[in-house]
Amino acid sequence: MRITFISPFPDVYSFGVRSLSATARAAGHDTRILFVTQEFTQPYSAKVVDQVVELCRDSDLVGVSLMSNFWDNSVALTEAVRKRLNIPVAWGGIHPTVRPEECLRVADYVTVGEAEESFVGLLGALGSGHSVPGVRARGQKGFERAAPPENLDSLAQPDFDLEHHFVLVGERMLPMTPELLRQRTEGIYLTIPSRGCPFDCIYCCNVFLNKEFPENKKVRHKSMRRLVDELETALNRLPVFNRIKFDDDAFFSLPYEEIAEFSLDYKRRIGLPLVVTGVTPSTVRRDKLEALVEAGLVEVRMGIESASESMRKEYKRPQTERKVQQAAALLNDFRDKLIPYYDMIIDNPWESDESLVESLRFLARLPQPFEVIMYSLTFYPGTDVYDRAVAEGLVRDDIEDVYRKYYHSFRRTYLNALFDVLMHYAHWNERIPIRSLDFASRPEVRNNPFAWIIPKLLKGRLRLKLKRRGQGGAAAKPPHSEPAVAEFSAQPSPVS
Numbered sequence: 001m002r003i004t005f006i007s008p009f010p011d012v013y014s015f016g017v018r019s020l021s022a023t024a025r026a027a028g029h030d031t032r033i034l035f036v037t038q039e040f041t042q043p044y045s046a047k048v049v050d051q052v053v054e055l056c057r058d059s060d061l062v063g064v065s066l067m068s069n070f071w072d073n074s075v076a077l078t079e080a081v082r083k084r085l086n087i088p089v090a091w092g093g094i095h096p097t098v099r100p101e102e103c104l105r106v107a108d109y110v111t112v113g114e115a116e117e118s119f120v121g122l123l124g125a126l127g128s129g130h131s132v133p134g135v136r137a138r139g140q141k142g143f144e145r146a147a148p149p150e151n152l153d154s155l156a157q158p159d160f161d162l163e164h165h166f167v168l169v170g171e172r173m174l175p176m177t178p179e180l181l182r183q184r185t186e187g188i189y190l191t192i193p194s195r196g197c198p199f200d201c202i203y204c205c206n207v208f209l210n211k212e213f214p215e216n217k218k219v220r221h222k223s224m225r226r227l228v229d230e231l232e233t234a235l236n237r238l239p240v241f242n243r244i245k246f247d248d249d250a251f252f253s254l255p256y257e258e259i260a261e262f263s264l265d266y267k268r269r270i271g272l273p274l275v276v277t278g279v280t281p282s283t284v285r286r287d288k289l290e291a292l293v294e295a296g297l298v299e300v301r302m303g304i305e306s307a308s309e310s311m312r313k314e315y316k317r318p319q320t321e322r323k324v325q326q327a328a329a330l331l332n333d334f335r336d337k338l339i340p341y342y343d344m345i346i347d348n349p350w351e352s353d354e355s356l357v358e359s360l361r362f363l364a365r366l367p368q369p370f371e372v373i374m375y376s377l378t379f380y381p382g383t384d385v386y387d388r389a390v391a392e393g394l395v396r397d398d399i400e401d402v403y404r405k406y407y408h409s410f411r412r413t414y415l416n417a418l419f420d421v422l423m424h425y426a427h428w429n430e431r432i433p434i435r436s437l438d439f440a441s442r443p444e445v446r447n448n449p450f451a452w453i454i455p456k457l458l459k460g461r462l463r464l465k466l467k468r469r470g471q472g473g474a475a476a477k478p479p480h481s482e483p484a485v486a487e488f489s490a491q492p493s494p495v496s
């Protein structure tokens with residue numbers, strides 16, 4: 001059977017699709033992957049849709065992977081394929097997992113949860129009318145869930161066979177080449193050593209997964225040997241990668257012995273700079289850091305989200321302020337070799353200004369160097385914040401209020417402008433004057449309509465400092481892998 005997968009994300013990592021494609025190939029099917037790389041805020045042009053349809057023409061099944069934000073573009077491609085080719089389309093990924101009924105209004109099949117086994121089951125049963133655990137079909141009554149794979153080592157290595165991959169370049173779908181892969185990944189090989197998460201942060205889809213799949217609470221890891229084997233296979237096949245990235249909330253929760261085993265093997269067989277994202281402060285430990293830094297760890301990304309104790313409790317973040325400080329201090333001990341990125345959430349309609357000020361003051365006192373990445377709280381379906389936002393009328397239309405919301409577009413408030421300033425100072429490794437920040441965040445100051453001048457002055461000060469350092473580019477955006485915070489200083493910010 002021939003299956004064409006569509007990845008509508010702007011990046012070409014698409015780990016879920018690569019895993020499914022490899023599994024289907026191992027089961028004897030022929031697959032193709034189309035990386036139709038575009039930001040979800042931009043609709044596909046008719047020219048792009050036409051080419052995608054052409055590349056799907058000889059398929060028995062088309063599979064689309066999506067997160068909620070990619071709804072519009074996934075609908076556009078699916079409708080074009082179904083109408084023009086009359087080929088069945090299956091959807092999978094986190095959005096169809098959380099919202100199967102909604103997705104079945106557009107797709108013929110939806111997989112719920114991790115789908116290596118159920119997808120191959122679907123291929124075997126296609127057209128037979130037989131039901132397959134983990135798969136929902138249009139009009140089908142009843143549904144049997146499929147448990148996620150227990151042993152990650154038993155899964156096929158992700159599909160990196162470029163011969164059957166295509167990627168959107170400008171307005172053209174071109175065959176993937178090693179050079180295009182290098183450009184699109186920026187030389188980063190991304191993988192996910194574990195699946196599952198024991199926590200239930202109220203803004204994360206794990207809340208849903210933990211309810212729907214109680215097995216998800218137990219973290220399943222690939223063995224360290226298998227993980228390094230995977231990296232080695234990818235590097236040998238494609239010498240385009242110069243950095244490895246684990247997008248994994250649970251990597252630091254591995255026992256020290258396993259991390260030490262991994263580190264030795266990684267250093268010997270891979271030896272490339274390593275990035276670990278999704279670090280939780282409660283799992284950061286000196287011995288683990290020492291081993292990983294020795295192996296090549298150069299960057300970690302840790303979720304702080306809020307420095308206010310009450311907010312963290314509300315978010316169900318499993319850490320105290322002391323733990324966060326300890327973790328930051330530990331990371332700072334490795335500052336010559338390691339740069340930490342701290343994630344923060346703003347634009348929470350239930351968060352008070354006092355709580356935001358706590359975060360600002362906390363960040364301003366953290367040991368440098370570090371980078372800050374801000375996220376605008378988004379109410380993804382299946383999360384607790386979504387339920388509350390719907391109940392309170394903050395979300396009236398899922399598509400408009402959630403799927404189309406850009407998570408890096410921030411409300412133009414005075415306190416957000418201060419976060420922006422702080423982020424710039426941190427990026428340039430300059431300390432924001434703590435007394436100025438404390439003054440700027442006092443209630444009587446922040447409620448003054450002229451207060452917006454303060455963030456501008458602070459940015460001006462930074463520019464001057466950088467000029468003196470011979471780096472006149474303070475106006476430049478920090479080179480984060482994510483789009484930088486909106487330019488608050490471009491216009492006066494209303495006072496919140």
Ligand code: B12
Nearest residue numbers: 009014015016063064065067068092093114115204205380
């Ligand atoms: C790795 C990851 C990324 C990577 C790679 C994303 C990519 N293009 O693949 C990066 C860092 C780029 C990323 C970015 C974003 N991410 Co992200 N990411 C993850 C993470 C941590 C793991 C996903 C993963 O690969 N898991 C392992 C694979 C094997 O699982 P999977 O992808 O779910 O795939 C399985 C099934 O879903 C299914 N499946 C998947 N695709 C298909 C297709 C078909 C046809 C079928 C049948 C089945 C199927 O089978 C797969 C194999 O079992 C999840 C957390 C989570 N628990 O899922 C968040 C998560 C998916 N991300 C999320 C978000 C919001 C984002 C962002 C949109 C914004 C942000 N805040 O970061 C950005 C922007 C994306 C973009 N590129 O524009 C949300 C999605 C919420 C939602 N409802 O949409 C999640 C769930 C985290 C959360 N906050 O709850 N992310």
Ligand code: SF4
Nearest residue numbers: 197199201204206249
């Ligand atoms: S620790 Fe990370 S993956 Fe786990 S629930 Fe919280 S945000 Fe989600």
